[in-house]
Every structure is written in structure tokens, then in C-alpha cells.
Amino acid sequence: MILDPEQLYKIANLAKLEIAEDTVQPLVEDLSRILSMVEQLNGVETEAVWPMAHPLNATQRLRQDRVTEPDKRTELQSIAPAVEDALYLVPKVIE
Amino acid sequence: MQWESVIGLEVHVQLSTQSKIFSGASTAYGASANSQACAIDLGLPGVLPVLNEEAVNKAIKFGLAIDAQIADRSVFARKNYFYPDLPKGYQISQFELPIVGRGQLTILLENGTKKTIGVTRAHLEEDAGKSIHDKFAQYTGIDLNRAGTPLLEIVSEPDLRSAQEAVAYLKKLHGLVRYLDISDGNMQEGSFRCDANVSVRPQGQAEFGTRAEVKNINSFRFVEKAINFEVERQIDLIEAGGVVVQETRLYDADRDETRSMRSKEEANDYRYFPDPDLLPLEISANQIASIRGTLPELPDAKRIRFQQQYGLSESDAAQITDSKEMADVFEQILSLGSKDAKLVANWLLGEVTAYLNKYSQEVQNAPIDAKLLAGLFIRIEDKTLSIKMAKEVFASIWSGEGTADEIIDAKGLKQVTDVSALEALVTQVLTDNSAQVEQYRAGTTKVLGFLVGQVMKLSKGQANPQMVNQMLKDKLDV
Structure with missing residues (x-):
């Protein structure tokens, strides 16, 4: 499978990555090679195989519905870059 | 041209658990900002989500109430998008294998007929936090207390044909989650939220038109107004030679209009994949049977x-x-x-x-x-x-x-029903109003109402009107 630069930009945008222009071609080539390698899986007969959601052959353990976490806001906010009135601050985002 | 509207609803119901869906932080509403957001809710490195049993039970309860298949095996998936109130960069949701499969709900229409609305699926997911845009000039404030609150997203088939039907379905669903006691259903607090997929097509056409998704509808009244606005907008657009584009639109209740949320467009590629932090959820027939036993009268x-x-x-x-x-x-x-x-x-x-x-x-x-x-x-x-x-x-x-x-x-509000007391009043009114009595006997029977009124007035409103009516008639008709 060959990835084109337009697809690369789309993926980068979805992942919020900035791509320098001179890295576009090498990235397209690398990613295309990775995709080709993974593409071999398309040749495997999977008709009778259950899709695997997880590599461990186990099922989800459940938690009792109890409040077990105390308020650690002060501690948690001490590592945040910007906090005011107990809110985490981020650059203005508005629809 | 006659147009038909086609509507499907996606309803997010906050499940009334004590703790969050994947962490032990409290879900209580109205707490001080970020006091109920723990390391898991914040998506700090190295933490692992553990699924809340009660959220699962409540989802099963809902599935049983709408006659849906409960998946014996369901899978959690990551829905990837960037927004500051989603600290992990993905929302844990369900995609290909939801916990509740196809079910149905019957609504009663205004003309007295019943209509069955298909429910495509219902899945478990976590809520995001809240962005506060108007508090600071330079920044957006983030409160993550809501992050990780369990949600059941209930997706209907596009079976609804008018805003009224959509409201009837929504009210039915709201009543149901309250009956089941799986949510407080409080719309002001955001416990019950609705997005509507709206399209129009010429009456009689089989294919659906292009739909727009209307978000941010948080009361029954707004659902009706938002859908009606959007239907009108699409009809006007098509009739003026335009085409409806598939997009997300935001309902603005103050202006009573919907408007495009362009920023959502390019991001509409969520790249779902199974969440490696969570194992497949298995639900046994026994567990389903025991929950079925707890269902109230619906x-x-x-x-x-x-x-x-x-x-x-x-x-x-x-x-x-x-x-x-x-x-x-x-x-x-x-x-x-x-x-x-x-x-x-x-x-x-x-x-x-x-x-x-x-x-x-x-x-x-x-x-x-x-x-x-x-x-x-x-x-x-x-x-x-x-x-x-x-x-x-x-x-x-x-x-x-x-x-x-x-x-x-x-x-002293006692209705007079004592016959002799009423007799006295009736007799007096007949004596005082001989002109009306003559009119009545000459065939103008509508003056009876006037005479009843006179008796009521005389009794200061306390005579029993049915009795007065009958007694006057008896006396006048002899």
C-alpha cells in the first residue's frame, strides 16, 4: 500500500503533529513500507476466526460501585502548568 | 412539494452510580471544581481503568426494558479526538460490540395511534469534562469533575417523522430511565442530553436525504424547536436550489437557530480501536436473569x-x-x-x-x-x-x-346540598325574576342559565349547581 502526501497530512492533522516539508517524502516512504508489511495480514484466511479484542485470554474484572478516591486536587494541580480558581487553564478554545 | 422529515436521536444518559465508570472518584453533582477528578480521570501516565459493576448492571437493565439483546461479550474502544476537556486524547466508548443490541420503544401519538421506534443500540462510555469559556479573557478553564461519569448512549433508528414524534420518544425514554432508576434524568444538570440527526426528503421518496447532526439540545421544548428550525432550514435550502451538507450544527436556544460547527468537520475521523487497557466484558445468562428479576413494573x-x-x-x-x-x-x-x-x-x-x-x-x-x-x-x-x-x-x-x-x-367554603335550604333560594329567585320565568315558559329555555346564576349568587357561590339546575327545571317545567 502506498500512502500519498495528502493522507500523511490528514493523519498528522488528526494526531496534531506538525510535519516539516523536507520530512514529507521520507515519512511517506517509511509509512508506506510499514503498511505494506502489515498488509500481509490481509492474505490470511480469517473466516472462522473471532476478532481478537485483546491478546490476553481473560475477561474484564469489575469494580464495586464505591467512592474510593479522596480529593487530591492540591497535589494534582501542583504539577499543572496553569491553574486558577481550581480550574486547569488551557489556551482559549471556543466553537 | 410535500416534504417529509426523517429524524433519529442519540441520547446520552448519565447513569446514577456513586463512583465513575473507570475510577473510584465521586460522581456527585455540583462539587467544587476538580475536587472529584482523580489521576485516572486526568489520564495521568501509568493509570489503568477498572470498570464499574453498577454501570454495567444499569446498562443491562435498560436493555432488558426495551427488549434488546444483551451482548454476552462486548468490547470497549478508544474514540480518538483532541479537546482540552478530554485529558487522555481519547474517550473510552464502545464501537463494534456494544453492550445493548437492537431494541424498541412504543410511543403514543397525539392522534391516539401507537408507533414503534427502533433502538439501534446502546453503549457504555465515559463523559468528558467541562470547558468554561467565559470566565477568563485569555484562557479556557477546565473542570474535570464530570470526566469519567458513566454514560449510556442510546441511538434510535431514523424512525421518527416529526419534531412531535421526537419529543414523544424522548419523553418515553426519559420516563423509562426514571422507572428503572438508572439515571436521575435531570436535564438542567445534563444527566439526559440529546443530539438529533435530521434530514428531509420529498414525500414518498425511499432514500434518505443528507442529514445534519444537531447538538446541544437540553430540554424537551428545545428538541421540538431545534428540529423544526433545522427541517425548515433544509427545506428552504433545497427549494432555493442548494444542497444539504453532512455536518454538525449547534442549537442556540437564545436565538432559536442552528449553526454550523465547522471545527468538528475535519475531526470527524475518530480512528476507533479496541482499548488495550480493558479486557472484553462478558455477561452471563445468570447475571442477566438476576437483573431481569429486579425490573419494576414498566x-x-x-x-x-x-x-x-x-x-x-x-x-x-x-x-x-x-x-x-x-x-x-x-x-x-x-x-x-x-x-x-x-x-x-x-x-x-x-x-x-x-x-x-x-x-x-x-x-x-x-x-x-x-x-x-x-x-x-x-x-x-x-x-x-x-x-x-x-x-x-x-x-x-x-x-x-x-x-x-x-x-x-x-x-366557610361549604357547598349547600341541603334540599330545604336550596328550595328557599330557588323560590326566592323565581319570585324576583318573573320576567325570565315567563320567557322560559314561552320557550326561551336558555334563561335557565341566568336563573341558576342568580341562585348561585344568592348562596354566595356555595349552592350545589347541579342540584340548583335540577330544582329550577322541576319548578319551571310543571
């Missing part, structure tokens, strides 16, 4: 019972059983000595509902209760009060002046 069953047991019409029974609280009050009133089920139903759907709407209150926290209402209805049934007097007494009960009997005593 609205449809209750409606049928109310029709049979109390002789209510289908429409009255449906309106009363829409809300569990109203249905409970109805039955409590009848167990407290009031005997006329039809009268109780009329009052609950009439005067009581009018007051609840006027004061924006729910029956469970209104200043009236089953006991106060039963006391009032008993006095209507034993003819102490006329309907007019009863309304006056009801208003006084509502404003906290006491029980019906206390108010009747205090205001």
Missing part, C-alpha cells in the same frame, strides 16, 4: 393495568404513567380514601399539571402530596365542594395554607 404494563383496574382511557393512563412519580401519586391518592379514579386522573392531568408547569416543578417536590390531594378529592366526592370551590381550595393548599378541611373551615 410504563406500558402500568398503563394497561391502569386502564383495566381503574377504568382510565388509554390517553389518560398513558399520560399518568409517563412519569413514575405521577403514577405513584395517583395510586397513593386512591389508597388514601379517594374513590373516583377518573376524577383523580382529571385533576392530576388538569389543575395539578397546570400548576406544576406554571411553577416549573416536579410532582415529587411540589408543595402538594398524595395525602393533601386525597383530602381535597374526598371533599369533592362527598359534594362538600363544587369544582369551582375545589379549585380555590387547591390554590390555597398549594400556597401552604393547610389541608382541604382546614381551608374549608377557615373560609
Whole structure:
């Protein structure tokens, strides 16, 4: 499978990555090679195989519905870059 | 051209658990910002989500109530998008294998017919936090208390054909989650939120038109207005030669319009994949059976019972059983000595509902209760009060002046039903109004109303109008 630069930009945008222009071609080539390698899986007969959601052959353990976490806001906010009135601050985002 | 609207709803219901879906932080509403957001909710490195048993049970309960298949194996997936109130950069949701499969809900339309609306699926997911845009000039503030609150997203088939049908479906769903006690359903607090997929097509056309998704609809009234606006917008657009584009639109209640959220467009590629932090969820037949045993009487069953047991019409029974609280009050009133089920139903759907709407209150926290209402209805049934007097007494009960009997005593509001007392009044009115009596006997029978009015006036409103009417007729017709 060959990835084109337009697809690369789309993926980068979805992942919020900035791509320098001179890295576009090498990235397209690398990613295309990775995709080709993974593409071999398309040749495997999977008709009778259950899709695997997880590599461990186990099922989800459940938690009792109890409040077990105390308020650690002060501690948690001490590592945040910007906090005011107990809110985490981020650059203005508005629809 | 005749247009038909096609609507499907996605409803997000916050499940009323104590703790979050993947962490042990509290879900209580209204706490100080970020005091209920732990390391897991914040998506700090190295943390692992552990699924809340009660969220699973509540989802199963809902699935059983809409006759849906409960998946014996379901999978959690990551829905990837960037927004500051989603700290991990993905929302844990379900995609290919949701916990609740196809089910259905029957709604009663205004013309009295029933319509079955398909529910495509319902899946478990976590809520995001809240962005506060208007508090700081330079920044957006983030409160993550809501992050990780369990949600059940209920997706309907595009089976709805009008805003009215959409509201009927939404009310039915709202009543159901309250009956099941899986959510408090509080729309102001965001416990029950709705997005609508809306498209239009020429009447008779089989294919669907292009749909727009309308977000941010948080009351029953807005659902109707938002859908009607969007339908009109699409029809106008097509009739003017334009085309509807598939997009997300935001409903603005202040302006009563929808507008495009362009930023959502390019991001509409969520790259779902199974969450490696969570194992597949298996649900045993035993577990389903034991939850089935806890289901309460559901609205449809209750409606049928109310029709049979109390002789209510289908429409009255449906309106009363829409809300569990109203249905409970109805039955409590009848167990407290009031005997006329039809009268109780009329009052609950009439005067009581009018007051609840006027004061924006729910029956469970209104200043009236089953006991106060039963006391009032008993006095209507034993003819102490006329309907007019009863309304006056009801208003006084509502404003906290006491029980019906206390108010009747205090205001001297007793309907006169004593025949000899009424005879005297009737005779006097007939003597005083000989002109009208002659008119009546000459065939102008409509003056009877005037004469009844005179007797009522003379009795200061306390005569029983039905009795006065009959007595006047008896005397005039001889």
C-alpha cells in the first residue's frame, strides 16, 4: 500500500503533529513500507476466526460501585502548568 | 412539494452510580471544581481503568426494558479526538460490540395511534469534562469533575417523522430511565442530553436525504424547536436550489437557530480501536436473569393495568404513567380514601399539571402530596365542594395554607346540598325574576342559565349547581 502526501497530512492533522516539508517524502516512504508489511495480514484466511479484542485470554474484572478516591486536587494541580480558581487553564478554545 | 422529515436521536444518559465508570472518584453533582477528578480521570501516565459493576448492571437493565439483546461479550474502544476537556486524547466508548443490541420503544401519538421506534443500540462510555469559556479573557478553564461519569448512549433508528414524534420518544425514554432508576434524568444538570440527526426528503421518496447532526439540545421544548428550525432550514435550502451538507450544527436556544460547527468537520475521523487497557466484558445468562428479576413494573404494563383496574382511557393512563412519580401519586391518592379514579386522573392531568408547569416543578417536590390531594378529592366526592370551590381550595393548599378541611373551615367554603335550604333560594329567585320565568315558559329555555346564576349568587357561590339546575327545571317545567 502506498500512502500519498495528502493522507500523511490528514493523519498528522488528526494526531496534531506538525510535519516539516523536507520530512514529507521520507515519512511517506517509511509509512508506506510499514503498511505494506502489515498488509500481509490481509492474505490470511480469517473466516472462522473471532476478532481478537485483546491478546490476553481473560475477561474484564469489575469494580464495586464505591467512592474510593479522596480529593487530591492540591497535589494534582501542583504539577499543572496553569491553574486558577481550581480550574486547569488551557489556551482559549471556543466553537 | 410535500416534504417529509426523517429524524433519529442519540441520547446520552448519565447513569446514577456513586463512583465513575473507570475510577473510584465521586460522581456527585455540583462539587467544587476538580475536587472529584482523580489521576485516572486526568489520564495521568501509568493509570489503568477498572470498570464499574453498577454501570454495567444499569446498562443491562435498560436493555432488558426495551427488549434488546444483551451482548454476552462486548468490547470497549478508544474514540480518538483532541479537546482540552478530554485529558487522555481519547474517550473510552464502545464501537463494534456494544453492550445493548437492537431494541424498541412504543410511543403514543397525539392522534391516539401507537408507533414503534427502533433502538439501534446502546453503549457504555465515559463523559468528558467541562470547558468554561467565559470566565477568563485569555484562557479556557477546565473542570474535570464530570470526566469519567458513566454514560449510556442510546441511538434510535431514523424512525421518527416529526419534531412531535421526537419529543414523544424522548419523553418515553426519559420516563423509562426514571422507572428503572438508572439515571436521575435531570436535564438542567445534563444527566439526559440529546443530539438529533435530521434530514428531509420529498414525500414518498425511499432514500434518505443528507442529514445534519444537531447538538446541544437540553430540554424537551428545545428538541421540538431545534428540529423544526433545522427541517425548515433544509427545506428552504433545497427549494432555493442548494444542497444539504453532512455536518454538525449547534442549537442556540437564545436565538432559536442552528449553526454550523465547522471545527468538528475535519475531526470527524475518530480512528476507533479496541482499548488495550480493558479486557472484553462478558455477561452471563445468570447475571442477566438476576437483573431481569429486579425490573419494576414498566410504563406500558402500568398503563394497561391502569386502564383495566381503574377504568382510565388509554390517553389518560398513558399520560399518568409517563412519569413514575405521577403514577405513584395517583395510586397513593386512591389508597388514601379517594374513590373516583377518573376524577383523580382529571385533576392530576388538569389543575395539578397546570400548576406544576406554571411553577416549573416536579410532582415529587411540589408543595402538594398524595395525602393533601386525597383530602381535597374526598371533599369533592362527598359534594362538600363544587369544582369551582375545589379549585380555590387547591390554590390555597398549594400556597401552604393547610389541608382541604382546614381551608374549608377557615373560609366557610361549604357547598349547600341541603334540599330545604336550596328550595328557599330557588323560590326566592323565581319570585324576583318573573320576567325570565315567563320567557322560559314561552320557550326561551336558555334563561335557565341566568336563573341558576342568580341562585348561585344568592348562596354566595356555595349552592350545589347541579342540584340548583335540577330544582329550577322541576319548578319551571310543571
